[in-house]
Amino acid sequence: MNDQILQSADDPRYRATVLIKRLLTEQGVVHWKKYTVAFLLMAISAGCTALSTHLIGEVINQTYVDKNVPGILFLSWITVGLFFVKGIATYGHTVMLSYIGNRIIANNQRAVFSKLLHEGLKFFSERHSSEFIARLSTGAAAATQVINLLVMSVGRDLLTLIGLVIVMVVKEPVMSFFAFVVAPPAFIILRKLVRRIYAIARTQFHGGTRILETLQETLTGIRIVKAFTLEETMRERFDRNVAAVEYEANKMARIGSRASPLMETLGGCAIALAVAYTGYRVIDTGADPGQFISFLAAFLLAYEPAKRLARLNIELNSALVGVRVLFEVIDSPPTEPSDLNMPPLKVEKARLTLDDVYFHYRADENILRGMSFVAEPGQLTALVGPSGGGKSTVFSLIMRFYDTERGKVTIDGHDISGVSRHSLRQSIAYVGQDVFLFRGTVRENIAFGKPGASEDEIVAAAKAAYAHDFIMTFPRGYDTPVGEHGLQLSGGQRQRVAIARALIKNAPIILLDEATAALDSESELQVREAMEHLCQGKTTLAIAHRLHTISHADRIYVIEDGRAVESGRHDELLDKDGRYAAFYRLQLKQQEARPPVAAPALS
Ligand SMILES: Nc1ncnc2c1ncn2[C@@H]1O[C@H](COP(=O)(O)OP(=O)(O)O)[C@@H](O)[C@H]1O
Numbered sequence: 001m002n003d004q005i006l007q008s009a010d011d012p013r014y015r016a017t018v019l020i021k022r023l024l025t026e027q028g029v030v031h032w033k034k035y036t037v038a039f040l041l042m043a044i045s046a047g048c049t050a051l052s053t054h055l056i057g058e059v060i061n062q063t064y065v066d067k068n069v070p071g072i073l074f075l076s077w078i079t080v081g082l083f084f085v086k087g088i089a090t091y092g093h094t095v096m097l098s099y100i101g102n103r104i105i106a107n108n109q110r111a112v113f114s115k116l117l118h119e120g121l122k123f124f125s126e127r128h129s130s131e132f133i134a135r136l137s138t139g140a141a142a143a144t145q146v147i148n149l150l151v152m153s154v155g156r157d158l159l160t161l162i163g164l165v166i167v168m169v170v171k172e173p174v175m176s177f178f179a180f181v182v183a184p185p186a187f188i189i190l191r192k193l194v195r196r197i198y199a200i201a202r203t204q205f206h207g208g209t210r211i212l213e214t215l216q217e218t219l220t221g222i223r224i225v226k227a228f229t230l231e232e233t234m235r236e237r238f239d240r241n242v243a244a245v246e247y248e249a250n251k252m253a254r255i256g257s258r259a260s261p262l263m264e265t266l267g268g269c270a271i272a273l274a275v276a277y278t279g280y281r282v283i284d285t286g287a288d289p290g291q292f293i294s295f296l297a298a299f300l301l302a303y304e305p306a307k308r309l310a311r312l313n314i315e316l317n318s319a320l321v322g323v324r325v326l327f328e329v330i331d332s333p334p335t336e337p338s339d340l341n342m343p344p345l346k347v348e349k350a351r352l353t354l355d356d357v358y359f360h361y362r363a364d365e366n367i368l369r370g371m372s373f374v375a376e377p378g379q380l381t382a383l384v385g386p387s388g389g390g391k392s393t394v395f396s397l398i399m400r401f402y403d404t405e406r407g408k409v410t411i412d413g414h415d416i417s418g419v420s421r422h423s424l425r426q427s428i429a430y431v432g433q434d435v436f437l438f439r440g441t442v443r444e445n446i447a448f449g450k451p452g453a454s455e456d457e458i459v460a461a462a463k464a465a466y467a468h469d470f471i472m473t474f475p476r477g478y479d480t481p482v483g484e485h486g487l488q489l490s491g492g493q494r495q496r497v498a499i500a501r502a503l504i505k506n507a508p509i510i511l512l513d514e515a516t517a518a519l520d521s522e523s524e525l526q527v528r529e530a531m532e533h534l535c536q537g538k539t540t541l542a543i544a545h546r547l548h549t550i551s552h553a554d555r556i557y558v559i560e561d562g563r564a565v566e567s568g569r570h571d572e573l574l575d576k577d578g579r580y581a582a583f584y585r586l587q588l589k590q591q592e593a594r595p596p597v598a599a600p601a602l603s
C-alpha cells in the first residue's frame, strides 16, 4: 500500500480542504447538538476571560485612583464568581468534546474493521497485517484530532481572541492598532512551514508502520528468531526503523517549532511598544491607569490563543495525514463485497465437481490448467501429488477465496459463483494443516464452529474428535485458555480441537488439507480416528501428504501441474503402474530406510 500512497500523493480527493470538509460533513455534523452546547460553553468561557481583563483595570482604578475599599471587596467577589463560571464552562466543553471525539474514534475503528472483513485473500496476501494496525490506530484518532482542533480553534481560541480584542480596542484604540501590525508578517512565515510539516508527517507514519511490522514478525516468529539466533538481525532491523522515525520526529519538532522564536520576538516588540506608549500616556498626560492595565492584560492573554491560531495550520496538516490514511482504507473498493443478495446454496446430496478449471494468482503463471474431478456424495475423495501442484489452491477455489479464471466449480450442479459466499462457506467444514485457535477458552474455540452451540453439543463434538479426554485432564477443563496460536496445546491436541470445531458445524462437505501432516504417528492415529467421525456420511475431500493415510479412499486423484493426471482406487492405481504407483513405491522405500519414522513427505 506504500506504493498506493505514493501514487495518490497528489490525489485531489485527499487535499487538505477536501479532507476537512468531508470529515466535518461525514463525521462531525451528526453531533451538531453536542457541538452547539460545547460552543456555547466555550463562548461563556471566552466571555469570562475578556471580562476578567476589564476587572483588573477596575481594581487598579479603585485601588490607586478612588482608594475605595468596599469597591475592591465587591470586585474580588465578582472575580471569584467569574472564574468559577469559567471553570464550570471549561469543564463542560472539555467533557463534551471528549465524548464526541471518543464516539468518532469508535465509529472509525468499526468502519475500518468491517471494511477489512470484506476484503478477499488476495488483498491480505499483498500487505503486512501491521499496516492495518497502524492505520486503524493513527487514522481513527486523527479524525477526532482534526475535528477537535477546528472546534477548539474556532470555539475557544477565536472567541477568546475576539473578546480580548474588543477589550483592547475599547480601552486603547490607538495602541491596539500598533499591536495588530505585527500579525501579518507572522502569518506569512508560518504558511511556508506547513507544506514541509505535511511531508514529514507522512514519512513518520510509514516509519511507524515499519516498526510495527518488525515487532509483529518477531513476536509471531519468536521460535524461528530464537532457533536461528536471529536476535541480532531483528534488533538491527528494529534499530534502523526506530532511528529513522526518531530522526523524522526531531525534524518535525525543529520545523514545527521554528515559528516560536519569530512569534516570541514579534510579540515582545508589540508589548514593548504598548508599554512605552501607554506608560508615557499615564505618566505624562495623567490618563487612567486602569485602562492601561486592562489593555495590557488583554494583550498578554490574547497572545496565547493568537499563537495557537497561527499554528493551527501546522497542527491541522500533521493530523490530516492520519485522516487521509483512514479514508484511503475506507474508500478503496472492497475486494470481496457482500453478496448476500445472491441466492443461497441449497445442498442436497453434496456432489462436488470441478469442471475444466483454470486459475492463476499472478498473470501468465497458470496454477490450475484444466482441473477436473468429482467428489461423490458420502465418499472420501483424495487429492495427492507433488507439492506446488495446486491442491490447496483447489480448496481455496471451492471456498471461493478466489474465483476461477475459466471453468466452474459446482455443488449438486449449482455453479458456486452464482450463490452467496456466506451460504457456500456455511456448507463446508475445513481443517487445515496449520490450526488457528482464537484467543479464548477451549470451549469458545469449539463453539466458533457453531455460534450459540449448547454445552452438550460442544462436549459431544469434543468426544467425537477424541479431544474430550485430554481437555478433562486440564485443571480448568473446557475453560482452559488457549493463546494466540494455541501454544499451550500440542500439535495433535490443537488439531483435535480444530476437528471438534469442524464437527460441530455439521456441514455436508468436508475439506481436509494435509490435516495430519504435521503430527507424529501416535497423535496421527488419534486424529485419524477423530476424522473418521467427522467424515461419516459426508462428502469428503482430503489432500494427503502420506499416501498410506488415504489408501482406503473411494477415489484418489493424482494432481500434477494444475490438473488431475490419474484417478482410481488405491489398488487400481497400483495396477496401472503410473504416477501414483511411482510415488507409492518411493514413499515405501523411504519408509523402509527409516522404519521408526512415519512415512516421509511426498515432495
Ligand atoms: N497466495 C498465493 N499467491 C501466489 N502464488 C501462490 C499463492 N498460493 C499458492 N501459490 C502458488 O501456487 C502454486 C500451487 O500452490 P498450492 O495450491 O499450495 O500447491 P499444493 O497444495 O499442491 O502444494 C505454488 O506454486 C504456489 O507457489
Ligand SMILES: [Mg+2]
Pocket: 391, 392, 393
Ligand atoms: Mg498445499
